[in-house]
Amino acid sequence: MNVRNCKKCGKLFNYAMGPIVCPQCREALEEKFKEVKAYIEQNPHSGIHDVAEACEVEVAQIQQWLREERLEFTSDSMVQLVCETCGAQIRTGRFCDKCKNEMANGFQRAIQPQKAPEPQVKKDPRDSARMRFLS
Numbered sequence: 001m002n003v004r005n006c007k008k009c010g011k012l013f014n015y016a017m018g019p020i021v022c023p024q025c026r027e028a029l030e031e032k033f034k035e036v037k038a039y040i041e042q043n044p045h046s047g048i049h050d051v052a053e054a055c056e057v058e059v060a061q062i063q064q065w066l067r068e069e070r071l072e073f074t075s076d077s078m079v080q081l082v083c084e085t086c087g088a089q090i091r092t093g094r095f096c097d098k099c100k101n102e103m104a105n106g107f108q109r110a111i112q113p114q115k116a117p118e119p120q121v122k123k124d125p126r127d128s129a130r131m132r133f134l135s
Contacts (some may be wrong), residue, residue, distance in 0.1 A: 032057050033065060044074045069093045 004015040006022035008029075013022040021029065036055045040046070043054075052059045065071040066081055072092040073079040080089045083096040090096050095103070 029061075032061075033070065036062060036065070037071060040071065040073065045077060047078045066092050067094055 002015045003012055004020055005012055006025055007020050008025040009022060011022050011024075019026070032055065036051060036057055039051055039055050043050070046054075048059055048062055051057070052062055062071065063081075066073075066079075069092050075091065077091070080091065081093070082088070083090050083099055084094050085099040086096060088096040088098070093100075
């Protein structure tokens with residue numbers, strides 16, 4: 001049994017996986033997420049600080065939801081993130097589409113079995129110089 005303290009409220013709880021928050025805090029956080037999502041849908045041109053202030057959520061939490069691809073602002077919004085690989089402007093996630101494709105291709109190449117070079121049959125140099133008889 002893995003018992004930990006909640007990072008939000010400090011209570012002890014049985015930890016299974018994911019963020020180290022108790023079930024009650026996780027539920028409250030999920031309610032805040034729904035509130036933020038609804039606010040963004042109603043106010044698509046608002047900035048991240050406006051959303052944080054209106055919904056009483058930390059800016060870092062909204063940025064985490066954006067990085068997790070749970071939230072996405074509209075394309076004409078002021079909110080832009082930076083691709084962690086190339087620095088391109090993105091609206092959600094950690095990587096731009098180009099970098100995602102390159103990583104997927106790289107992973108695909110890495111898991112494909114390497115073809116072993118075919119063994120070359122060594123020819124005996126005496127085979128060509130031998131005399132052969134036909135009967």
